[in-house]
Amino acid sequence: MRKDGRKLNDMREVTIEPNYLMHPEGSVLITVGKTKVICTATVENRVPHFLRGQHSGWVHAEYSMLPRATQERKQRDAVKGKINGRTMEIQRLVARSLRSIVDLEKLGERSIVIDCDVIQADGGTRTASITGGFVALSLAVQQLLDQGILKENPITENIAAISVGMMTDGQIVLDVDYFEDSSAAVDMNFVMTSSGNFSEIQGTGEKMSFSQDEMLEMMELGKKGINKLIDLQNQAIREGNRLNHKMTNYPLNPIRKEILIATRNKGKASEFESLFAAKGFTIKTLLDYPEIPDVEETGVIFAENALLKAETIAAKFNMLVLADDSGLKVDFLNGNPGVYSARFAGEMKSDAANNAKLLHELTHVPAAERTAQFHCTLALAAPGRESLVVEGEVEGQILSIPRGDNGFGYDSLFYVADKDKTMAEMTEEEKNAISHRAKALQQLEKVWDEWISNIDR
Structure with a gap:
């Protein structure tokens, strides 16, 4: 039994609230235990300069943490005048992960920017950003489909992420919170698609090395957690699209008989x-x-x-x-x-x-x-x-x-x-x-x- 009462293979409680904000094309509030992240998707009719004229789109991500998302106030990057290394690493991870399940040619010459803003942090902010970011992305793409801007969905499959830790006593635990993450001997992050393929695996021996068998055991546990997250994603996407259609009154485009x-x-x-x-x-x-x-x-x-x-x-x-x-x-x-x-x-x-x-x-x-x-x-x-x-x-x-x-x-x-x-x-x-x-x-x-x-x- 873990400190918060969970079994070793239990995830924290996860909720994904779609259409959390009024203005973005897609938005969610994802809550994983005490961690809360607002993820928004913005459609822009432009692409980076290296893609101009290439008939291809782009998916970009930005990540930030509010000053009091943590126990002690964290200074804003804008005040420091530069993005710190951890922030840059996470937003690149989120962007890579989401691009891996998007057919950029079908997106056309437009960009979708995923903003992930952590409003409360208790471990797993990067994995929550990927999981919630995918839902925001899906809601934005569905609006493009409904409006006839896109003729075919460029999203190939779901993608979600979760952490797995190995403690100093050798116990392997799913979905680590801040306390477990800070004391774990091995820290792993898995980013996996709904077909079971991995987009990224990050593994670090913080206090000890780990064997191949231990890595595979962590991987299997991570896959089970991600499959549950994908089910929650799909529920949120269905609910978000239903509410969008109710509010905007979009017809199916086109209504094909x-x-x-x-x-x-x-x-x-x-x-x-x-x-x-x-x-x-x-x-x-x-x-x-x-x-x-x-x-x-x-x-x-x-x-x-x-x-x-x-x-x-x-x-x-x-x-x-x-x-x-x-x-x-x-x-x-x-x-x-x-x-x-x-x-x-x-x-x-x-x-x-x-x-x-x-x-x-x-x-x-x-x-x-x-x-x-x-x-x-x-x-x-x-x-x-x-x-x-x-x-x-x-x-x-x-x-x-x-x-x-x-x-x-x-x-x-x-x-x-x-x-x-x-x-x-x-x-x-x-x-x-x-x-x-x-x-x-x-x-x-x-x-x-x-x-x-x-x-x-």
């Missing part, structure tokens, strides 16, 4: 075609946009994965996106395989291997206890708007012997009593009429008109 179904499966996309055709929307799939990369499904429930796909693509490409996540839930297995249905038997396994594992797990389980559901969650997203989530399920039973050749996945084991058939024994028309996806679509149709009218306003 098309909707992207986040799949490369034409058969799956065709199930949505009749609904959206009736609404005047054209269906597109990822096959029409080969430049859109796959979004890693890191959620532990269906809704998280569906929202992750829909919101990531909608924000980056400024369009309406519908994404789904579906799978098999077996009651005897406490809802498993669930979101892991496609990789139940391992990442590289086949449908046959997944089915074999399922049957093995249900060996000696009576037929009456083999109840299951095919589940589908649909998430509909538009840039800066509150997303829509609907669900659908079909009830069934897992057989001991596969039946039928028309399906895939677990279809040949999933028996529907009302039809006296497995999903694999049904025709496409029969299956589409009663499937979990069909039921989710029915729910979507009920709420579509109200949702689309709200985002058009």
Whole structure:
């Protein structure tokens, strides 16, 4: 247990308040324990001289600490007439980190300046500046997208930062405060993207050296903390964009009468075609946009994965996106395989291997206890708007012997009593009429008109 009551792998409490200030294009107050930093993003229609005429933008950062952010008053740099070395190091770190996740060519010949002002310091001011600075940057970029100034989001992924310390007794702790930082034997700062890549790693043996194994242990702990910070960033960005649109009344720009179904499966996309055709929307799939990369499904429930796909693509490409996540839930297995249905038997396994594992797990389980559901969650997203989530399920039973050749996945084991058939024994028309996806679509149709009218306003 640490001095402030936290466990070794506990972060301090973190809050990110978006739109903290009135005037900047993006602003947040990030609070990490007792550390508080105001981060703002300012869009300027100019670039440094070395980029003029290069059709490329720039991201710059400035960092400062108010005189009484610390226990004793710190003299302002303006009074001294120069920026001290620590300030210069931190603002360069913040700028490098944020530039690493921005496609500067897509930004065009403009700059975004991130100002990070520490109003209260208790350790971790540089890492808080990066984490909060990214949210401010994202809010500013979304305004450029909404106004039609940018056609495509130049931000490639999230980035956040956290500290990890190793104390003199060898204990490794996450997110050090000032007291721990001043007494730590080893001090590490990790700057990591949402895809798990590192932009920067700073490690210093203050009172002792550290081994490779200890460094890797610190890295793994840092990654877990950063993943939590990225979740908080995304929540703040969604809330900030929602409030921005409510205040400024920006329309989607442009309102394209098309909707992207986040799949490369034409058969799956065709199930949505009749609904959206009736609404005047054209269906597109990822096959029409080969430049859109796959979004890693890191959620532990269906809704998280569906929202992750829909919101990531909608924000980056400024369009309406519908994404789904579906799978098999077996009651005897406490809802498993669930979101892991496609990789139940391992990442590289086949449908046959997944089915074999399922049957093995249900060996000696009576037929009456083999109840299951095919589940589908649909998430509909538009840039800066509150997303829509609907669900659908079909009830069934897992057989001991596969039946039928028309399906895939677990279809040949999933028996529907009302039809006296497995999903694999049904025709496409029969299956589409009663499937979990069909039921989710029915729910979507009920709420579509109200949702689309709200985002058009």
